[in-house]
Amino acid sequence: MAAAQPEHAWFPVARTAEEITTPSVDNRRVATPYTKLMTAIMDVDMAAAVLLATAAEADRLGVPDDRRVYLRGLGAADEPPALASRPDLGRSPALATAVASALGPTPVDDVAHLDLYSCFASSLAFASDALGLAPGRSLTVTGGLPYHGGPGSNYGTHSLAAMAETLRADPGSTGLVTGVGMHMEHHTASLWSTRPGDAVTSVPTPATPAAPDRPTVPVASGAEGPATVVTFSTEYDRNGPTSTALVCDLPDGARCYARLEDPEALVSAETDELIGRTVHLSADGSGRTAAHL
DSSP states (O other), X not given: OGGGOTTTOSOOOOOOHHHHHSOBTTBOEEETTEEGGGXXXXXXXXXXXXXXXXXXXXXXXXXXXXXXXXXXXXXXXEOOSSGGGOSOTTOOHHHHHHHHHHHTTOOGGGOOEEEOOOSXXXXXXXXXXXHTOOTTOOOOSSOOHHHHOOOGGGHHHHHHHHHHHHHHTSTTOEEEEEEEETTTTEEEEEEEESSOOSOOOOOOOOOOXXXXXXXXXXXXXXXXXXXXXXEEEEEXXXXXXXXXXXXXXXTTSOEEEEXXXXXXXXXXXXXXXXXXXXXXXXXXXXXXXXXXX
């Protein structure tokens, strides 16, 4: 999509899946499993704007009907702030809550256009699971942050502007836009159409970590002894791996964060699956926990 929008996208270049996923001199690893071309690039010079008005004000200003796009649904919800405290690290109940609120009675299969926030590929996977999308469906009308360009938090404005243009070209259809904040913590979703519907009066109260139906896992600091790796990501600079961040399960049911820094272990982490593996933890007294294979 970005390649088809040279007047809007910062990187209007068509790339193959192999080019995007294969590490190279020009496409270095950033953090497992992401290469540079899979990662949002925010150092861009871009701007977008959204103009909001009541129908009465649009009438007064003489805005033609075929230029109007209406908000049809809205949702917002939060995950617990601590990543390790979320029971299932592969899904986002808060994102599912946000999109369900935005969609209301509209089945997702009836939504013609999507622009799902795409800072990383995992964000798209979370949203696809939350929406129950069939494989192969187009997930963006902009091209996504890595390809359209991600001007920080203002990418959401570009997404809304692109969706407005898309809906004007397909009158009567609907489009869903999602947004993400911080470490997949804050989630928003909005449904739009050139066809007006019932008034949307307020943003739903965000789900909170303390909600009875949102259990959390306790997170420990200064843990020592054996632990099981739940998930990990190796960080890279231009010279190679620098450290591996771990989320680990402890024997008492809590979780902790740890860091793997031994050079030989980092090489191993590039090729070996660490999830499910037992590591040994040692605390340095300052709150940092080191992991050893």
